[in-house]
Amino acid sequence: MELYQKTIHEINDLLDKKEVTVTDVTQAVVNRINAVEKATDAYLSLQTEAALEAAQGLDAELSGRAKRTSLEGIPYGLKDNMCTKGILTTCASKMLYNFNPPYNAEVYDRLSEEGGILLGKTNMDEFAMGSSTENSAYKKTRNPWDLNKVPGGSSGGSAVAVAADTAFYTLGSDTGGSIRQPASFCGVVGMKPTYGLVSRYGLVAFASSLDQIGPFTKDVEDCALVLNAIVGHDAKDSTSLNLEKTDYTQTLKQGVKGLKIGVAKEFFGEGLQPEVRKSLEDAIAIYKTLGASIVDVSFQHLDYALSAYYMISSAEASSNLARYDGIRYGFRAEEYSDLVDLYKKTRSQGFGDEVKRRIMLGTYALSSGYYDAYYKKAMQVRTIIKADFDQVFGGCDVLLTPTAPTTAFGIGEKTSNPLEMYLTDIYTVPVNIAGIPGVSIPCGLDNNGMPIGMQLLGPILSEETLLKTAWAFEHESGLTNLKAPLGTEV
Amino acid sequence: MSLTREDVTYVANLARLEFSEDEVIALADQLGAVLDYAETLSGLDTSKIKATEHVLAVQNVFRADEIESCLTNEEALANAPESEAGCFKVPRVME
Amino acid sequence: MEYEIVIGMEIHIELGTKTKIFCSCPTEFGQDENTHTCPVCLGMPGVLPVLNEKVVEYATRAGLALNCEIAHFSKMDRKNYFYPDLPKAYQTSQFDLPICTGGVVGIEVDGVKKDIGITRIHIEEDAGKLLHESADGTLLDVNRCGVPLIEIVTEPDLRSAEEARAFAEKVRNILEYTGVSDCKMEQGSMRFDVNLSIREKGSEVLGTRTEMKNLNSFRALIRAVQYESKRQIIELKKGHTIIQETRKWDDTKGTSSSLRSKEEAHDYRYFPEPDLVPIVLEPAYIEKIKSELPELPEAKKQRYIDEYKLPEYDAGVLTTTGVTARFFEDAVALYNEPKQISNWMMVEIPPLLKENEVSMENISITPAQLVELLKLVKNNEISGNTGKEVLKEMFSTGKNPGDIVKEKGLAQMSDTGELEAIIEKIVSDNPKSVEDIGAGNEKAYGFLTGQVMKATKGKANAQVANEIIRAVVAKHLA
CATH class of the missing domain: 1.10.10.410 (Arc Repressor Mutant, subunit A)
Incomplete structure (x- = not known):
């Protein structure tokens, strides 16, 4: 196995034994980027020179030091909606084509403190709105398992960088499935933590009450390592939870004996690709052999989740994206007649179609006369969905579902019908509405060799249970650190 | 329910967006379809349900009233498309 | 037909916290443009607000001083509209659950006492400043963005410009006392909006109202009310109907003009601010703030009458502002001659303040210096008339009265x-x-x-x- 193909914990072993240097590791992944990035287009901008320089600096420092932290010297990528001082942060939008933040996202500060080595900023759907990364204003990221297929979205670039071994791990953001769905499509591990667990400071807001940052990794153990670094209270984020520090690797390998895993028929309904169903059934069988008990659970109101999600997320987005007005930063239209025209031209030219659609939907849902019917109603439905999950988790520890109804679809396949694209999020959005954690791990391949993702959900702050459940399956099935059929030179 | 072109134009103005005739027609269709889908919500009686604004019961998060460093004028204006005399510049405002 | 003017007011007051409402930038007035900003108050992508605890404390204090109920549960909301002075394109404010409700303030006009109802007080952020100094555009200064405000909304209980003024003065007086704001109108720390309608005297129904914005002084408030009530009465006498609209007062011209009609009114799309969590105030917190409230003007005035045996008139004048009352009390503490101090403060000091173009806040003499002077007069070391001259000299030089008397040889000849x-x-x-x-x-x-x-x-x-x-x-x- 090549160095760049290894997991973080494998690299950690080599670094700790001084068998390789940080420079070796970084050079390997930079070479890999040079070899395949033009085929996958996972990154919007690269910092490879700075990364190699940082690696050399770190090697010099580490030579005189016995201990290193788990992410020290590990090259990674950040979704381009996390602010990085002095490094362009575009959100894959023309609106922020030249935006150079004078501040860092809290997660970037934390990873820098850990000694992480930033390789670049990854592609995404513009302002994280989308399920295929086709809404990027700059490039189409391709699924390394089939370059004609989408990587999923909105954190498609982050998923692909890990799947194509052009980063050891990446961070994405998940508002309605934007980590889990691309993780599923690309055959990697992707986790959306409990709302409030990871600081949102410096994450360019899409829908504030739903957004959450989380990791993409090659296996479950790496997921725990990255979580350890990014979880924690941040006084700059009022919604950040103030809890005692957890080491997510501690409970990872405890097994699932006696664990109650729920299966709900509402997640196995119409439109589910047969191979996805089959693969999930196989996973259930594996869990049984591992000593978990499988219980039937059911939801009363899951059908309403997608509508509620699109109302809440679009309403919040319409307000969050109002600040892009061409006055203080970012794009400004070249020609305008007066102030109102400056606003309209700038915003109409600076935003892409999907972003404009969501702003329109959200503005409508909040406008005079419609607030009660759409926005308020959605917030009430949110209460109901939450109660549904509470009731389900009264009967099981973990809920097992498909991450998405299908495996990755073709580039351009769903771009003409927004509603059809929205329906691909049907299994992921209820999680954000309830604020609970969810992880997607690979559980097989379909007939075309495309990865299938299994989603594990748990109540608020059940990350340890989810990771141990995920690890047990991964360990037993051997579906770990999957390699896309992408050559060394593409 | 479907969205009229007037609705689209009204909302576009609120959102400070502008669309061509064709775009308005397409948006009325696309947004109408999403709203029609959202109509399923109206089937649910929520009259006695409290709205959930925050999924977690966090409250009273405050900051001490202590001054921290500001950006310099140059840093504040560094990303501005147009500036003059240490200020952001916009077309003349009458109001 | 006899008409009655019906007025409700909205008063915006900048709170005197050290830092802004949602970030740690200083609130200091009069600094160089765009030097008191950070990513939060500039509304940059990805930043988040954190509420200043002093804002909650000051708003609670203001609410208690104005006899309001303090909400156990309140929350912040977003008010969405585009304007260059509003970086996020929404103002973080409070909509349906404000921090204070249902207060009352007593006023007195021409010897008639009256209670004015306060509907609510909410907390919100101030906007930036637009400067019209550029030849071909408007300039934006973000320094003021995020300075904390409270907005006090009254019931439509006011009936004249004089009542409006009396109410505004009373509110300023009380808030200045409680230390939540300096209420400096010349710095925009206190600003008024007026909702005004006319109805037939005796009618219970409210007429169509207009809202007048941008009133930044008591003078502007009075003139705007007089102008607008006259305008509406003339319209009604002509048989015209009043158009519900927002009007802008032009203090230089002394006229108002229509800003936007009801139809053009903003659709603010209020919704709960997801980036800020609810404010839950326990009774113990509210009680503590209540117990720490300073003596308010009414109580102070009564105490001056009872304790210092001052005439009601003196007590009223000395308690008009907290600064004046503090000066008086500091002087009395050094020299127990309240009436003598009162006389000098009411008769001799005001013309000198005017002459030197200063206010009590930045007066150049200290209570101790005044006391020293009064003792010289009392002990016949100088005459009263000489004392007045010495006071004048003290104002312009800041010297101690004893030194002035010595230098100028003004001591009385008692040898x-x-x-x-x-x-x-x-x-x-x-x-x-x-x-x-x-x-x-x-x-x-x-x-x-x-x-x-x-x-x-x-x-x-x-x-x-x-x-x-x-x-x-x-x-x-x-």
């Missing part, structure tokens, strides 16, 4: 030996006066006294001089 010699000479030089006195004309004493004052350039202690004159004249007559 009997020296005075006796002068008086002996004057009496000898004016035998006619002595004769007149002998003949029973007491007025001649006045002439002699005048001569003594002339000779001593007014420094003779009048009382001592008179005693000596009488003694010397008696000697001459004997």
